[in-house]
Every structure is written in C-alpha cells, then in structure tokens.
Amino acid sequence: MTTTYAALLRGINVGGHRKLPMADLRTLMEGLGYGAVRTHLQSGQAVFTTGDGDETSLAATLERAIEGHFGFTVDVIVRDHAYLRAIVDDCPFPAAELEPRQLHVTYYSAPVDAARFADVDQPAHLPEEFRLGDRALYLYAPDGLGRSKLAEQLARPRLTKGLIATARNWNTVLKLAELTSPQP
Known part of the structure; x- marks a missing residue:
C-alpha cells in the first residue's frame, strides 16, 4: 500500500545558508524511489509517496541522502496525511x-x-x-x-x-x- 507523506526540512534556504534547490531535492527523492514527488515553496516542504518504511526511517533515509549529495546535514520530519489533517482539525x-x-x-x-x-x-x-x-x-x-x-x-x-x-x-x-x- 502506498502512503503520501510530507517531508519537513529544517533550516534550509534561509539567509543564503544551506542552499538546497527544490528541483535538486525532487531529483534526489525520485532517486530514492519515492513517487509523485512535489515541493512546496523554497523553505523545505516536499510531498511524496512510498510503500516502504515509516515516518522515522523515511526521515533518516532522506537526511542521509541530503548529507551525501549536498554535503551538509538537514534535520527532517516526515508525517503522513492523517497526521497533517489532524493538526488542522x-x-x-x-x-x-x-x-x-x-x-x-x-x-x-x-x-x-x-x-x-x-x-x-x-x-x-x-x-x-x-x-x-x-x-x-x-x-x-x-x-x-x-x-x-x-x-x-x-x-x-x-x-x-x-x-x-x-x-x-x-x-x-x-x-x-x-x-x-x-x-x-
């Protein structure tokens, strides 16, 4: 079963530091096997689908991939739709x-x-x-x-x-x- 998640990246593209272009992030995430990858704004939100992993393991995988590709660490929180909808509600x-x-x-x-x-x-x-x-x-x-x-x-x-x-x-x-x- 495929689930849609949002990845929230902390502290990127702020004041010219830790620049992470959203197009490059999308490419990186697609390379990890994630589907329907989209980004929102430049401040570190990506939406994707996958049938593998859980929020914690997906966040850790994305953190490692970002560090390996971009050369700096970024904290990531991954949450699914049910959680994000509950936050609103x-x-x-x-x-x-x-x-x-x-x-x-x-x-x-x-x-x-x-x-x-x-x-x-x-x-x-x-x-x-x-x-x-x-x-x-x-x-x-x-x-x-x-x-x-x-x-x-x-x-x-x-x-x-x-x-x-x-x-x-x-x-x-x-x-x-x-x-x-x-x-x-």
Whole structure:
C-alpha cells in the first residue's frame, strides 16, 4: 500500500545558508524511489509517496541522502496525511477567524509534554498564546512571528533539547494537509 507523506526540512534556504534547490531535492527523492514527488515553496516542504518504511526511517533515509549529495546535514520530519489533517482539525485556536500570519505550528520529532514548557510564563506574553498538540505546538502570535517574544522564548534550545523542531505558518500547514490528501 502506498502512503503520501510530507517531508519537513529544517533550516534550509534561509539567509543564503544551506542552499538546497527544490528541483535538486525532487531529483534526489525520485532517486530514492519515492513517487509523485512535489515541493512546496523554497523553505523545505516536499510531498511524496512510498510503500516502504515509516515516518522515522523515511526521515533518516532522506537526511542521509541530503548529507551525501549536498554535503551538509538537514534535520527532517516526515508525517503522513492523517497526521497533517489532524493538526488542522485539532487546532485549539479559531483559525478561520485569524490571519494566517498570526498562527503557526511547530512540528516536533517526538511527543512533547506540558512539563517541558512549565516555566514559560504564558500570562506575561498575552495576547500571544501557545497550546500543545500531538507532536506539535500551536502558536498564536497576533503581531506575526517576527515580533513574537513568546516564539523567541519557545525556540530556546533548552525547550527543544533532544528534539527536531520546525515551524510552519498556517497557510503552509493547510497546504501540506491538502497536498498529502488522497487523490481520486
């Protein structure tokens, strides 16, 4: 059985560093035997199909292939359509009432619990807020991510220690769920 996945690459094509052209990424992934490979934007999203492996092994395979081909390491998280759709459906904020730039999801490589974020003083950051989901953190930043003091605090290494974490804006979250949806 073939499953459609999204690969989320962390920290590529930002500020001229770790340049990874999407056409080259597509070619690399096709060379790994993945089907229906498509990329979205230049910031590291690829959609593909395969009948082999699971999210963890697919991410590890892609990380090794990128390092071998491009000469630098890139953290990768792979998620299937059911997960990506659940992220959209389970959003604790009124996404339809917000501007997409106000809502972000940080995807984690493993589950995170509230204890990890216990010392984050949420009331001090209001009206900004965050909520935890399944291997994800939803962030409401009314003035956008670039001005968010809460986002800055949530990205501190001590809160992400031992995890891969990569954030996407709400438009990209929606697009990934759409791109991975089963095709008729």
